[in-house]
Amino acid sequence: MSSKKNPADLRSARWFAPDDLRAFGHRSRAMQMGYAPEEWKGRPVIAILNTWSDAQPCHMHFKSRVDDVKRGILMAGGFPMELPALSLSESFLKPTTMLYRNMLAMDAEELLRGHPVDGVVLMGGCDKTTPGLLLGATSMGLPTIYLPAGPMLRGxxxxxxxxxxxxxxxxxxxxxxxxxxxxxxxxxxxxIARSYGTCMTMGTASTMTAIAESIGMTLPGASSIPAADAGHIRMASECGRRIVEMVWEDLTPEKIQTRKAFENAITVAMAMGCSTNAIIHLIAQARRAGQDIVLDDFEKASRKVPVIANVRPSGDKYLMEDFFYAGGLPGLMSRIREHLHLDVMTVTGQTLGDNIARAEVYNDDVIRTVMDPIYREGALAVLKGNLAPDGCVIKPSACEPRFLKHTGPALVFDDYPSMKKAIDDPNLDVTADHVLILRNAGPQGGPGMPEWGMLPIPTKLVKQGVRDMVRLSDARMSGTSYGACILHVSPESYVGGPLALVRTGDKITLDVNARTINLDVPEAELAKRRAEWKAPEPRYERGYGWMFTRHIKQANEGCDFDFLETGFGAPVSEPSIY
Incomplete structure (x- = not known):
């Protein structure tokens, strides 16, 4: 595409071009690092937000992969500037990375706002790094391309x-x-983990990078390239080359992340057998982009888009490496064309339809046809009822069919430690028909909505051969998890949602086909319990946690901070450089 910007129009030129004392300081400090004026003068300055750290096994290759990105930027006539960003490791960070997703979003937005950059390559992949980086970059609004870490090799x-x-x-x-x-x-x-890269099941990491691709923010096919494949190196370099072109074209997230783009993401998520976490992150991302995506949008898609990716945990056999070599995300999208908006713009400067025009599937068992799906409806189902008036979610494609319609007595736990202790008690009064409940584990109650929703099967039942039962929580679960787990109950129990009123022995009725979840207790009794309920003590009294608990929104609203959403206040103006 022909250039739409002149060098004088570059945002970075405000720092480097003027003949004044402030710009002298900027230029002299660049020269202090060994750069000559010819290396930045008239060239787009490209930020590389790198979430590498020594505590991030999914991103270990980013330490060297950033050099591949820089190579591409230099080849295209840009000037690379690596900016380390907060690294959120699912493996090590406690109590949960979800507590810090919005911190990464703020980190990304302010890094881009405060530095002399014209565009950005986002390097992420581990679960919350994808939505965190995209949230921040979307709010900032500079030309942006996402570089997925890629799944690790098979275990x-x-x-x-x-x-x-x-x-x-x-x-x-x-x-x-x-x-x-x-x-x-x-x-x-x-x-089980023998190379760098993200989880190689269709967990949250692969779900979110695929969503980044399906909304048009990655290069075609980038989301499923194995981290250890040489093609991943070539893709990294291409990201560097392409972002320079995007700056000249002024191709910003606003022009890509339309409502149609997010509808595509929901459709693709359903067909992939996605992580339940997709709902929370997609709603947050859409709202940052000014698009009103709600739970009903997921419900509509779940009724018409089947699961066709035969990848664990929804599938029973294959992993992401198999998915990539079978055709990857472009192959999958080629099989659900009738459900996609093919006219949306992507980071390539072309439409989604153009990007997948030549896509093929090379293994019909890994990527099924819509006539031979893994599951006839979408991966996720949104349930509502008196127990979850604002909704909750289940992944029916990954649970035993007998639990899709079920009534059973509740066994309630108020916190994770007491649940963990009771689960191993050989005398625990529990059967396979019970509904295990963990509450006070939502956005505020967790705190941060930890991945505790896949409650362990009680040991006495495990020894009897039980491998699934209904579990209900206001927490999340890992995208790699499976089973009859009902999650994200909204509003959460910690703020007085109906889940706070359940008592052990109460009957709970689940009907996935009807999309209902109800507590079978008379309203008069619930009103009595509601009057007796007392709010728990605050989780935090200072610092980031204090801010988090006062501004975090509920799961059905994406768990973003209220003050970060589009429309909360006037857009932030460009910083003064004087």
């Missing part, structure tokens, strides 16, 4: 293929049942 143990998370839960239950040894368990630990 292996005794000739079996292991998948992140999903097989950890599976073999943990086998160990609790006494069916595998301590030595076997250590070998599973060593074999």
């Amino acid at each position: 292996n143990w005794k000739g079996k293929t292991l998948g992140s998370g999903s097989d950890a839960w599976k073999y943990w239950d086998e160990r609790r049942a006494g069916k595998i040894s301590d030595k076997d368990w250590v070998d599973v630990e060593a074999g």
Whole structure:
């Protein structure tokens, strides 16, 4: 495309071009680092927001991959500027990365606002890094391209293929049942994660990078390239080249992230067998982009778009490496064209339809047709009722069919430690028909809505062969998890939502086909309990946590901070450089 901007119009020129004392300081400090004026003069300055850290196994390759991005930027005539951003590791960060997603969003937005940059390459992949980076970059509004970390290689143990998370839960239950040894368990630990990269199941990481691609913010096919594949290096360099062109074209997120783009993302998520976390992050991302996406949009898509990606945990056999070599996301999108808006713009400067025009599928068992799906409806279902008036979510494609319509007595836990202790009690009064409930684990109650929603099956039942039962929570669960888990109950119990009123022994009725979840207790009794309910003590009295609990929105609204959403106040003006 022909240039629409002149060098004098570059945002970075405000820092470097004027013949005044302030610009002298900017230029002299650039020269202090060894750069000559010819390296930045008249060239787009490209920020690279790198979420590498020594505590981030998913992004270990970013330490060198950033050099590939820089190479591409230099080839295209840009000037790279690496800016380290907050790194949110699912593996190590406590109590939950979700507590800090919005902190990364603020970090990204302010890094871009305060530095002399014209465009940005976002380097992320581990669960919350994708939405966090995109939230911040969307609010800032500079030309942006997303570079996904890519899934790790398949896991292996005794000739079996292991998948992140999903097989950890599976073999943990086998160990609790006494069916595998301590030595076997250590070998599973060593074999389940054998390269850098994100979880290679269709967990939250692969879900969110695929969503970034489906809304047009990555290069075609970028989201599913394995991290250790040489193609990932080439993609990184291409991101660097393309962002320079995007700056000249003034191709900003606003021109890409339309309502149609987010509807495409919801459609693709359903077809992938996505993580339940997709709902929270997509709603937040859409609202930052000024698009009103709500739970009903997911419900509409779930009724018409089948799951066609045969990838664990919704699928029963394959992993992301298989998905990539079967055609990846472009291949999947080619099979659901009739459900997509093909005219939307993407970071390539072309439409989604153009990007997938030549896409193919090379393995019909990995990426099914819509006539031969894994699950006839979408991956997620939104339930409502007197227990969740603002909604909750279940992943029916990954639970035992017998629980899609179920009534059972509640077994209630008010906090994670008491639940964990009771689960291992051999005398626990529980059956496979019970509904396990964990409350006070939502956005404010968790705090930060931890991934506690896949409550462990009680040990006494595990030893009897039980591997699934209904579990209900205002928490989230890992995208690699599975089972009859009902999550994101809104409003949460910590702020007095109906979940706070449930007592052990109450009957709960679930009907996924009818999309209902109800507490079978008379309204008069609920009113009495509501009058007796007392709010818990505050989780925080200072710092970031104090700010978080006062401004975090509920799950059905995306868990963004109220003051960060579009429309909260006037847009932030460009910083003065004087």
